[in-house]
Amino acid sequence: MSNESLYISFGPVQSYVSEARTTRDLWAGSSLLALLAESALRAAAGAGAEPVSPLLPSSSPDSPLSGHASVPNVMQLDCKSLDPQTVASVMIDRWNSLWRGVCDEARQLLERASPQFNNYARSIWDRQQNGLWYCVWVTGAYDNLRARKSIRQFNTSPEQGWKCSVCGSRQAIALNEGTRRDMKDFWQGISTTLPSRVRVREEERLCAICFTKRALSELVSKGKPKELSRLQAESFPSTVDFAAVTWLKEVVHSHDTATIHAAKRMLESLRACKANRVKALTISLGWGVLAPDLQHLLDFSSDYYYSASYATRRLQDHEDADRKTLRNSQKALQEAAKKAGILGPSSYCAVLLMDGDNMGKILSENERHKSDISKALNDFADTTHSIVESMSGQVVYAGGDDLLAFLPLGTVLDAALELRIAYASAMSSIGFQNIRPTISAGITLANTTAPLRQVVTHTHHLLDDVAKEHRDAQTKTMKDAFAVQVWNRSGPGIRLVRRWDSTGNISCIKTLRGLIDAAQGRSAPPLTSGFLYKTSELFEEFGGGTGVIESLLFAEYFASRTEGVKKLKETEQGRAAVRELIDRLLKASRREDLTNQEYDKNTPLMIRFMASGGVNE
Ligand SMILES: [Zn+2]
Structure with missing residues (x-):
């Protein structure tokens, strides 16, 4: 047996990532998935196989996970002299042992937070932990894998009892088969005893999988298990942060004395009240900014800039007096800005998904260009971060020909266009025959109150079923398009689908x-x-x-x-x-x-x- 190709795919990728209530959950899920995939690939390389797609980063196994390490749907390896089954087993073992290590640490957090954690709870936990992943692999041609993948996998053990409030499909961890009240008491109790980074809200109740995601920041900061120290512990901005950034940029650039004064007071209040910090989004500072210090308004959770937040329990961590100080500063800033012609902060953010068109066909018909394609895709993934961040957005994952990012409403179209140009440019170095690699996009302009899991799933639908199915009646060409839809308070609204270039370029x-x-x-x-x-x-x-x-x-x-x-x-x-x-x-x-x-x-x-x-x- 020599130099056989192994195609291996772990899943469920899409549903695992999109089962998220916040952007932070989304980011945690995809980071963990990227780490699992990269570790499996490294294990195979360690055993003597050669990763073909994605390529293995040249950095050491202990260095931080690189920007383009991501969530590949399919990994391809050259088995060299090894038996493909051996290579697949090495990868599956590595994947499972790392997953088990992370889940064990997460479960121990739960056990420490609740001394009542019992065998019943443990049995739910183990069932969910062990039943999540599946793996399919084939040797030979890529098409074989597609045939295998079209066989639907069914979860063999149906989930009973009260469901998790994030995924809605798995049973929430509970101490017995008892009433809803019992389970609520359990979760309400531990919401106060868990480490603060885990942040389980009072009304939430989670399954093992969703809890593990929620605990990731804490585990990363503690480096438990040690492989997690390769991820970054900093939190991901929320949908509200993406919604507010355009308004904040205008405030920072204002030349109105009253607005600047009110903004300075807001910043002082946030600092004095030890407001929640977030990973700051980037804004470009133009010439003539009068008070550059004001850009530190971006270091804090944007919830503070909306009057609606003060009416909900969102800012309940603060003492009443502090909340009042913050509320007054917010009110003063909003009024001053409005007088200066700066409308209030937006209630919408944008979710952007992009994916190369006909990738399977391109890969199977260009066998000899395979490593060039992998390299071009890595180059593309590397540039996505700088493009998205320069437009005040953040990439959740970018790997292979795949991308998920959050952006403000005002920059998402320009960012999508820039990314499309970057994709074409990365692929242009490869001499393709008879095919021009293109990319499509799905964009949801979502109200920040919209349920995130549904919004992300809907964006997949816009990409796969709308943009990629879009057909130009005159040129008869398909794909190479973008679909954008508004999701307001009552659900999906107006939609637009277009090819990037209309007739006449x-x-x-x-x-x-x-x-x-x-x-x-x-x-x-x-x-x-x-x-x-x-x-x-x-x-x-x-x-x-x-x-x-x-x-x-x-x-x-x-x-x-x-x-x-x-x-x-x-x-x-x-x-x-x-x-x-x-x-x-x-x-x-x-x-x-x-x-x-x-x-x-x-x-x-x-x-x-x-x-x-x-x-x-
Ligand atoms: Zn769940």
Whole structure:
């Protein structure tokens, strides 16, 4: 037996990662998964096999897990002279022993927090710990694995009893089969005795898997088991932090004396009251910032910048007096900023998922380029962090051709476009025959109150079933697209799906960006909220472009009685500018999936929403 290829896949990746109530849970799940995968790969390399995809980082096994170590769906190895079954066993053993080590430490936290932890609780714990992972592996060709993977795995032991409040599918750890009350008492009790980093809320009740994720920060900080010291203990920003960052940036850049004064007082209050800190998001500081110290507002949880947080139990860790001080500072800052024309902080953040198109086909048809492809994908994964962070976002995972990131509403489209360019550039060095590697994106613009697990699952749906299934009726091409949808307080709302480049190589995102700028009054002539709403109605009423729609929109635009519009109407130049604006709006709104000229009523509404910044207050 010589040089056989082994394809090995551990799962469930997607559901394991997305079972999360907070971005911190998400980050913990994917970090742990990346560590498990990398350790399994290292074990195989240690036994004499050679990882082909992903490549093993050259750093030592004790150094921090590198940025592109991530969650590969499939790992490919060259078995050299080894029996593939031996290589697979080495990897599975390593995966299981590390997982067991982490779970043992997490369970001990629970046992220390609750002396009542008994055999019944232990039996639930063990069943869940041992029943989570599956592994499939094949030798030979990649297609064999796909055939194997299409066999659905069923969890053999159905879960009984009260369910975990995070995943909703596994039983919550409990002391007996008793009542809901018993279980609530158990969890309420330990929410106060667990280390503060574990942060289980009073009303939560968790299964072994979700608890282990929740405990990860604590275990990492203690280096238990020692392999975890390769991860970083710092916490991940919350959805609220991503929502508020655009507003904070405007506050930091303000030249209004009252706003700066109020912001300084806010910062003093946060420091004095020992407010909760978070990993600060990056904002670019432009020239002429009057009080650079104000960027430290980003070091604190953004919950403090919303009046709604003070009405909920979110800031309950603080004494009443401190909470009052913080509340007063927040109120003063919000009022001063509003007077200076800075609208309140947004209630929305963006979830971005991206994934290379036709990756299986590309890999199986380009056998000889395999290690070049792995290297190009590593290069891409490395650049994703700097692109996303430069736009005030954070990557949850980026590995292979896969990416999950959180961003503010205002930068997510530009970030997606930059990432698409980076992907194309990383892959351009490889001489592919007959195929142009492309990438697609799913984006959910989610209200920060929306349930995170559902939002992430929905974003997978937007990527896999909407963007990747999108078909241009004229060019007959598929994929190479992005799908974006709003998720407001009542669930999924308006949606837009487009190819990155519409016919004639015009960047769709650049067109949208120009229109959003016009709707924000940053460029002339402006697009008013009322006009965009009316445009959507006209699209619905007249649907197909019969030539009449342009004249209707033109007349509608000038129906506004504002001074600015009147002035535009008076000159030929002004009228031409409006005609050009309407032309761009029509181009951006054209339905690509239909051959006849028809306009999508959601596009003007999406532009209107993006321009509003999702500000409620
Ligand atoms: Zn759970």
